[in-house]
Amino acid sequence: MxxxxxxxxxxxxxxxxxxxxxxxxxxxxxxxxxxxxxxxLIKRLFIHGFGSYPSFTSYGTWAVVTGCTDGIGLSYAKELARRGMKIVLISRNPKKLEAVALRPKLLNSQSEEQFDTETLMIPADFTELDIYDGIKEKVAGRDIGVLVNNVGMASDPQPFLDVPEGEKTFQDMLLVNNMSMVRMTHMILPGMVKKGKGVVINVSSVAGISPVPFMTTYSATKFSRTSLNKVEKFVLFITLTIRKDVTRTRGIEYQRSSKNLDSKFVYTKMADKFLDRPGLTAPTPDTFVRSDLRSIPKIQVTSGYWFHNLMVRS
Ligand SMILES: NC(=O)c1ccc[n+]([C@@H]2O[C@H](COP(=O)([O-])OP(=O)(O)OC[C@H]3O[C@@H](n4cnc5c(N)ncnc54)[C@H](OP(=O)(O)O)[C@@H]3O)[C@@H](O)[C@H]2O)c1
Incomplete structure (x- = not known):
């Protein structure tokens, strides 16, 4: 060689x-x-499935829940009441609100389970812009520990141009799904910042992860997380920026809780046109909310329900 x-x-x-x-x-x-x-993934599954609940009353006496007469919002109200909180109930239908709020107890009609709690009923339609001064007046002076920005609306699945009364429907959707979140947070957050603690839950949707055909505007209002091309979207954007802006150093838990659509539903009237019954992939709102509340303050951005964590990476 x-x-x-x-x-x-x-x-x-x-x-x-x-x-x-x-x-x-x-x-x-x-x-x-x-x-x-x-x-x-395992950590998330464990927290959602078996994690301990925080002491919600340690954040404050009252919880404010928007869109609370049905579905997920009603379940948040019931579950937080069960955990000792007084509840500010805000929704549009006075009769349904009365059915929930005017009793001294919140009644779970399915199980007849009752929770002793104080409630404050505020009828308000989030498609209107002039409701916020009235809400502010009514909640003034209360020690608010938890805000659940839950209220949301969707139209029936239709191509964009075929949605009936599109102008009004789309405007209402933006006001209900987005404006309510910004205005309610702007109203409640200063009290939390002052005392240095609080929990804010922003309800999003898996429909906000990528564009959903026939649900164009709903999908857009639920802009919910950093996608593969790193485009920040509405609900995550508002959650993360407010957290950075105001709350991070002041002990406030700010969670964007992403509820699931498509094959990852929660079984409520909003989703019942797609589903026959609740099941493992589409839990009842009570099951869903219990799973979500276990994750506070341990997880900041979540799909909420343990099984949905297997289907959606959040
Ligand atoms: N269910 C799901 O699979 C799913 C999936 C993804 C995301 N989400 C999100 O989860 C949240 C709750 O959804 P849900 O399924 O529980 O809905 P839901 O069963 O339709 O309940 C919505 C609640 O909001 C109230 N509401 C609706 N429009 C309102 C308005 N303009 N002003 C005041 N209150 C109003 C409703 O009042 P009434 O009782 O008078 O109708 C009801 O109490 C929404 O933000 C939704 O986008 C749900």
Missing amino acids: DQSDEESNTKMGEGCCLWSIASNIITYSVLAWAGVQFSH
């Missing part, structure tokens, strides 16, 4: 060695990444 053969063998050896180091680095990086993802 002459000298040039030896040199080329040495170079080949070095090349193989470098390739083997690179492939080891790639393999171990992928394994490490997969391990982190797996432990992230």
Whole structure:
């Protein structure tokens, strides 16, 4: 073997060695990444399934729940009442509100379970803009520990141009799904900042993760998380920026709780046109809310329900 053969063998050896180091680095990086993802998932499943509830009353005496006469909002009201909170109930239908609020107790009609609690009923339609001064007046002076920005509306699935009374429907949707979140947070957050504690839950949807055909505007109002191309979207944007702006250093838990649509429903009247009954992939709102509340303050951005964590990475 002459000298040039030896040199080329040495170079080949070095090349193989470098390739083997690179492939080891790639393999171990992928394994490490997969391990982190797996432990992230297991942690979430455990917290949503078995985690302990925080003491909600330690954040304040009252919880404010928007859109609370049905579905997920009603379940938040009931579950927070069960955990000792007094509830400010805000919704549009006075008769339904009365059925929930005018009794001294919140009544769970399915199980006849009752919770002793004080309630304040505020009839308000979030499609209107002039409701906020009235709400502010009524909640003034109360020690509010939890705000649930839950109210939401969707139209029946239709192509964008075929939605009946599109101008009004789309405007209402933006006012109900987005404006309510901004205005209610702007109203309630200063009290939390002053005392240095509080919980804000913003309800989003998996329909906000990527555009959903036939639900264009609903999907857009639920802009809910950083997508693959890193476009920040409405609900996550407002959650994260307010957290950074105001709350991060002041002990306030700010959670964007992403409820699921598509195959990841919660079984409420909003979703019943897509579903026959509740099940593992579409829990009842009570099951969903219990799972979500376990995650406070441990998880900031979540799909809310343990099984949905297997279907949506949040
Ligand atoms: N269910 C799901 O699968 C699902 C999936 C993704 C996201 N979400 C989100 O979860 C939240 C709650 O949804 P849900 O399924 O529980 O809905 P829901 O069963 O239709 O209940 C909505 C609640 O909001 C009230 N409401 C509606 N429009 C209002 C307005 N203009 N002013 C005041 N109150 C109003 C309703 O009052 P009435 O009782 O008078 O109708 C009801 O109490 C929404 O933000 C929704 O986008 C739900």
